[in-house]
Amino acid sequence: MAAPMITRYFASSFKKKVDLRLAVSLFLKSNGCSQTLSAFKFQQHRYFGQPASKTHPHLVNEGEVTPGISKQEYSSRRTKFMQNIVKKTEGIIKNHIAILPSATKVFMSYDIPYTFRQNTEFLYLSGFQEPDSVLVLHTTDSGLKSVLFVPKRDPDKELWDGPRSGIEGALELTGVTEAYNIDYLEKYLYSYCVDNENYMVWYNLTKPIHEEFHKKILDDFVKQDGKRGIENPTSMLHQQRLLKSPAEIDLMKKTCDIASQAFTEVMKFSKPEINESHLYAKMDYECRIRDAEMLAYPPVVAGGNRANIIHYIQNNQLIYDGELVLMDAGCEYHGYTSDITRTWPVSGRFTRAQRKVYLSVLAVQEVCISMCTTDYSLADIYREMLNQIAVQLALLKLVPSDYVSERTKLTQAAAHFCPHHVGHYLGMDVHDTSLASKNMKLLPGMIVTIEPGIYIKADREDVKPEYRGIGIRIEDNILITKSKPIVLTKSCPKHPDDIEKLVNQNT
Ligand SMILES: [Mn+2]
Structure with missing residues (x-):
């Protein structure tokens, strides 16, 4: 397909106020193109929802999650954070779960977003740059588990907003122990509370980072039956980041x-x-x-x-x-x-x-x-x-x-x-x-x-x-x-x- 031809076609579609998605599929059809619309969408080379060494070698080196910061450094940040929590509560309680939501997109007017900036605490511990994600860290008998819940891959949305990392991408990119789609978060937390008797929840309840997740899932989980201790992790993280x-x-x-x-x-x-x-x-x-x-x-x-x-x-x-x-x-x-x-x-x-x-x-x-x-x-x-x-x-x-x-x-x-x-x-x-x-x-x-x-x-x-x-x-x-x-x-x-x-x- 000749690029100028595509540009001309889309330019005229825009003038007629035709939906871009419709324009793409009309273009493909009218040119006898055998590709389907979704095949067209996945011609993009980028796979991650943020720069990675594979796609942006000029920014990110091999082994880094974000420019200049390695997978290993992110992992030791998480370990240190959980170690500090355990140390602080030694002799009081053994099991801990920390829930750190990412930022969400903020809009300046209908459909028009402000430049996205990731929540600092979430970024510090994960390096993950996508909105509407949650990092869960919890102690296990054998150590620490880090679980990242990420936006589900969605060809329609990705056509507009660019690629998302998805589960595989998040795992490869960040080096967390496990990754799931965000809609699995509620079930995960539910089974955690069924499997564990005594534990302390670390979550910023006074100033929820992600309002939607807070209202839908986190508020309920954190408060539960009122029997579990709740602590705000922010101050400890600030000490660490200092x-x-x-x-x-x-x-x-x-x-x-x-x-x-x-x-x-x-x-x-x-x-x-x-x-x-x-x-x-x-x-x-x-x-x-x-x-x-x-x-x-x-x-x-x-x-x-x-x-x-x-x-x-x-x-x-x-x-x-x-x-x-x-x-x-x-x-x-x-x-x-x-x-x-x-x-x-x-x-x-x-x-x-x-x-x-x-x-x-x-x-x-x-x-x-x-x-x-x-x-x-x-x-x-x-x-x-x-x-x-x-x-x-x-x-x-x-x-x-x-x-x-x-x-x-x-x-x-x-x-x-x-x-x-x-x-x-x-x-x-x-x-x-x-x-x-x-x-x-x-x-x-x-x-x-x-x-x-x-x-x-x-x-x-x-x-x-x-x-x-x-x-x-x-x-x-x-x-x-x-x-x-x-x-x-x-x-x-x-x-x-x-x-x-x-x-x-x-x-
Ligand atoms: Mn200043």
Whole structure:
């Protein structure tokens, strides 16, 4: 079949608003083609519902489930998770079953889906990328059983949405012990509760991940006769995810590199009167052209005084000569995120006041980064950030001189000039492992952001006019090691001289 001919045929069908499926079968019939419609459908070479080494050798290596993460690593994640559960309940209960549903598709309007993003916990333990699946892990006399319930293969649906892995595909891809079609889940759970007397169920009951499965199956199974213990596994999983493996660290390095290089390009691209949305578009492009799948979150691209709105994401104003732009953006690369903030003058030159505040924030950030060691927690670093901002505010004379002798007033002023925390854990999610306490001492393998800022709203009459409307944040991503912290976003220009040079290159 000649390709142009097919294209023409389908184009005219579309004009006539003919259903595509009907168009395919009409085309085959009208061309005396002996193939049946379903034979046509299965001419696709892809077999899995996600990239695999067979179909996407440029992304996935042999032995990996997702790019960079091996079958073995996924398997040891599951083992460790169950071991932690057993350890936590030692002497209380022996048998455990954990139920981890995947995400489902979310639609923005009729038939139009948002970009699918897999549930992080489910992905961390399975590597499986299809929606409407469930991972069940349970202890057995001989160890651990991992069972994946996956969407059934369905030629009609696959014609529209692309191939599904099905049972065989899921087994081959992920290395779980068993796989079944999702409609077998209820029976499986039922027979588990018939065969087992005493066990603990690990399931997120307070915030069900998959509403439909929860209502139809899981809620009933979990509650049953009320005799079984129910625990939420999320907090334990967050503890486990907090420490990154060498393979994860490699992916984090890459996602940080990509975002750093993209920032460099965005800085070069900026000029007076540029629209914030164009800097956003440039960032998106530069990340994706470097193989990131998407931006990790809606970026903040805030010109001038808008930088003082911490979560400004409208990104639709013009940035004028003499104004700074604050951009908080990062990307997601094979499931791992970066999160960077830089603030720079669109015209390529800081004013005296802007440079002073910028250097203050930079000094604060440098102290905070040097504290990213196993001696401190994020909470410790936050307290020190406020101290350091206080020192800088006094130096800049942004606070009344009598504050300097009063520690409490100065710290309160610091919290007023920087209303947010110093940082957060970073990994598969941007605000990663949110249930992990910020009070625990940092450990090698953790990755955190360090992002102090000084924000001076335009309407603040208590500061000198030249400082009004300046909002500056500098954010880097830091890997904790046994010795010195490693700045993963080091290649993203940060010193004002480097930034000025770059913006003046104007591409
Ligand atoms: Mn951040």
